[in-house]
Amino acid sequence: DMARYFMDFVQEESCGKCVPCRVGTNRILEILERICAGTGEMADLERLEQLSRQIMDTSLCGLGQTAANPVLSTLRHFRDEYIAHIRDKRCPAGVCPALVVAPCQNACPAGVDVPGFVSLTGEQRYSEALRLHRERNPFAVVCAAVCFHPCESRCRRASLDDPVAIRSVKRFMVEQEQRPALPEVRRDPANAAKKIAIIGAGPAGLSCAYFLARLGYAPRVLEAEQRPGGMLVQAIPAYRLPRAALERELKMIQRLGVTIQTGHRLGRDFSLADLKKEGYAAVYLAVGAPLGSQLQISGPTERIVDGITFLRDFNLGRRPQIGREILIIGGGNVAIDVARTMQRLGAQSVTVIYRRTREQMPAYAAEVAEAQREGVRFVFLAAPAEMLLEGDQLVGLRCQKMQLGAFDRSGRRRAEPMPGETFVLAGDQIVAAIGQQLRCNDFAKDTKLNLIANGWLQADPLTGQTAQPWLFAGGDALTGPASVVEAIAAGERAAVAMDAYLSGAPHAFWRQAHNCDTFFDPDADPLEYPRAAQRLLPLKQRRGNFKELELPLSKRAALREARRCLRCDYREPTTQQP
Ligand SMILES: Cc1cc2nc3c(=O)[nH]c(=O)nc-3n(C[C@H](O)[C@H](O)[C@H](O)COP(=O)(O)OP(=O)(O)OC[C@H]3O[C@@H](n4cnc5c(N)ncnc54)[C@H](O)[C@@H]3O)c2cc1C
Ligand code: SF4
Ligand code: SF4
The missing domain is CATH 3.50.50.60 (FAD/NAD(P)-binding domain)
Structure with missing residues (x-):
């Protein structure tokens, strides 16, 4: 879309005296428009490259010689996006109207028909809603529980108040199912x-x-x-x-x-x-x-378990060793899952140590906040340096104080050690949750x-x-x-x-467009009530057990929430020409 925009601009500015610039950029624009409309073909990529080079080599002035640069650089750095438009008829950035039915659906990596299943749920047509969901994603129940819901981050309702609680509506939908119906199968x-x-x-x-x-x-x-x-x-x-x-x-x-x-x-x-x-x-x-990444610090690091191994052993019933004072290194979701699991298993204290600040943690802010409410301690701007032993017994961890320095290539401020500034945390078990391999x-x-x-x-x-x-x-x-x-x-x-x-x-066949026949009045004003709040298991009921944390919406709340959807998928019916 960016390359198309620039080509459009060049068309306006070209004086038209030399053919490569006048005609060539027009040809490029036609091809880009085709790709954005979802009618491009793979051979178009080669055509774009050839045309761009010809225009650069044969144009007389600077405008023509540089006109195709955005095409060549987007082809080099965002080739996957071109291919997604051509092969999958998908616009990952969600900006090509011909390829985007609704922003939420486009943002869902699986391409689930969100307005479809949300509106079917709103009409209490649960089995149809589930069937529609499983056209593109078999794991409706799983995703209702743990999906990071990128669909909600793109929901257009956010421009009015808050995004539709898509995952909560999904959760209510799957609660209505006894046994999953089988999807369409084409025997062969x-x-x-x-x-x-x-x-x-x-x-x-x-x-x-x-x-x-x-x-x-x-x-x-x-x-x-x-x-x-x-x-x-x-x-x-x-x-x-x-x-x-x-x-x-x-x-x-x-x-x-x-x-x-x-x-x-x-x-x-x-x-x-x-x-x-x-x-x-x-x-x-x-x-x-x-595999969990291994921590390289001073001491007998073979005693440090990695977060993935710990969770796998526990979840598969292999009874891993659990200490009393747990120190967890890392700031991602795995660190938080380890901490909250340890907390539920009755550890006396659980501390998460992260080398940057809370705002920079890759873990979800809501998960971090809940972990804290459950009693997990956080130590920020600290990095592990040395395991401390008394005889054979691990008794703690010497940590290096960190500070934020210059920005790194990822756009985050680098964590840098503060020379000579260390401190000790008591602990008899260290878990490293610093990455997967x-x-x-x-x-x-x-x-x-x-x-x-x-x-x-x-x-x-x-x-x-x-x-x-x-x-x-x-x-x-x-x-x-x-x-x-x-x-x-x-x-x-x-x-x-x-x-x-x-x-x-x-x-x-499941990729073909489906018509969803739910009712929608395009002239009605959006319903004005706020997003349904997520209910959680009360704090005192969490310790010592693994009861589900998120509670489903009531029927009334779920149906009301479904009706907050603006139906971005709605298109005026077109009248057939005789
Ligand atoms: C602690 C934790 C929490 C997470 N929480 C969330 C969340 O809330 N929401 C979310 O969306 N994502 C979450 N994720 C990420 C998500 O679970 C993964 O991205 C996803 O499971 C990847 O799926 P996969 O099929 O590629 O790999 P996996 O789920 O890892 O499955 C790979 C399978 O291959 C098997 N396998 C490995 N080696 C071999 C071999 N040599 N031979 C045969 N089989 C083998 C493994 O045993 C495993 O069953 C979490 C991840 C972790 C670690
Ligand atoms: S919750 Fe996840 S799976 Fe469900 S529609 Fe949103 S992004 Fe897709
Ligand atoms: S308002 Fe509805 S259709 Fe529009 S993006 Fe949000 S969930 Fe999707």
Whole structure:
């Protein structure tokens, strides 16, 4: 859109004397308009590059010679966005009217029809609402509990007062369901005969399996742990995601004909080459970011457990060691989940140590505030320096005081040590929640994968296809730690691409536009009441248990909230020309 805007400007300014500038920029503008309208084709990218270079080389004045710079630089730095417009008919920035039905829907990585399911819920047509949701995202129950809801950040209602509480309406919707109905499946014996393996039963792998099953494939999911679900069962605490919620949707996916084999680890129990030998025609690698980063400080660091390992051991029932005075290093959501889990397990004190300020914590502010209400202590502008021992016993941690310095490349102020300023925190257990990793070489020694420098898999971000055409990858394994809904979206994209690879053409029927027949009066004023408040479990009921924290909206509140939606998807009906 930016390149199009600039080309439009050049058109106005061009004196028209030299043909490359006058005609060439006009041709570029036509192509850009086509791409923004969703009717571009992949060959347009090459055309844009060629035309731009010709105009630069042959124009007579500075205007023509620099006119195509924005096109070339956006092609270089935002090529994915061009491809998203052409291949997926999606405008990631949400600015191309032809491609954006509603800002919320565009912001949802899975492309869920938000105004559709919200308005159906508002009319109490719950099973239709759920069906519509699961057209694009099988995990309605899971996302109702833990999605970071980027849809709400883009909700147009925020320009009037506050965004629609989309996730809360979703939560109410899923509460109305007894047993998930199966979505539309197009049976296809030819597809069913093709062997597909999916490695990793997290949201990316399971979503890929769900969409492949809807196309008539019968994928087999191979999971290292004894329970499927990935971080949904291994890491996210049950007080945020009750395990029964996941079970419902897992069973739905299995009822579609997906086989899930647990206790099967790639690199230990089988290799990618084995799968090839066994006749698998396509493989999806969705192994996530399963390792916690290690803390490098002075002392016996092998005693420091990382946050992911702690949460996984606890959530999978392996009874990890729990101390009395816990020191947690890190400022992200994992640190907060560890802290609140420890607090519920009865630790005497739980302290989170973060090297920057509270405002700079990557963790969600609401989660931090709740952790604090639950009794978690926070120490800001401090970094771990040395483990303190008495005999063999860990008794504390020497911390380095930090201060904020110059801005770094990420736009945040750098945390810098204050020379000579240290202090001691008492503690008998240290947990490091400072990042997640993937070690591809642990499991992919036999297959030439193109890996990027820091160990994440490298593949086409839109299709997940790797340097090996039969091997696809997605979810956290490709992007680094992200979110549940991004993993779900990646799984869907990979399913579409794998189907196209195996059958020669994409058949993603669920991507076609649906008409939602709910009532909407475009002449009525928006309803004026405020956003429904999220109710939480009272503080005194939280300690010592993992009861769900967020309480659902009442029926009255949910239906009222659904009606706050402005229906940005509404279009005036067009009259057919005879
Ligand atoms: C503590 C924590 C809290 C989070 N909270 C939220 C939240 O509230 N909301 C949100 O949106 N996101 C949250 N996330 C992020 C979210 O959980 C992940 O982005 C998402 O689960 C990634 O999905 P995935 O399928 O790519 O990977 P994963 O969920 O990690 O699944 C990968 C699967 O592959 C398996 N596997 C790994 N190696 C192998 C192997 N060699 N062979 C076979 N199987 C293997 C793993 O056991 C796992 O089951 C959280 C993450 C963490 C760690
Ligand atoms: S999945 Fe998440 S982003 Fe998408 S509509 Fe639901 S809450 Fe919003
Ligand atoms: S007002 Fe409704 S349709 Fe518009 S962005 Fe918000 S939820 Fe979506």
